[in-house]
Amino acid sequence: MEVEEKIAVALHPPRCPQCGEELDYLDYFAYAAVKSQLEIDEGGEADWDAMEILDDTWPGSIEYQCPVCGIVMFHDDDSAVRFLKGKYDGPWGDK
Ligand SMILES: [Zn+2]
Secondary structure (H helix, E strand, O other): OOHHHHHHHHHOOOEOOOOOOEOOOOEEEOOEEEEOOEEEOOOOOEEEOOOEEEEEEOOOOOEEEOOOOOOEEEOOHHHHHHHHOOOOOOOOOOO
8 A cells, every 4th residue: 555545544444334343354245157067976976166266247246345244335346445545435325
């Protein structure tokens, strides 16, 4: 972070608008396509390979949530980043 950004965060620490907790990270959720492989193992059981996350998240599925109370705070990366840098004053809720 730039010096000015550190000062901005120190003066204006990001707080959840619902629970008021000071936050230094947000939980991120999104739907994305995954790729895997299915085969039948030697024991005759279905065996899926590890899921590989493909690049594209589904448009509109991104949620940034407060890790303390779980409220959905943002649906876009830009607002979430600005919030953590102490530069977001609203609006809150769905846009
Ligand atoms: Zn909260």
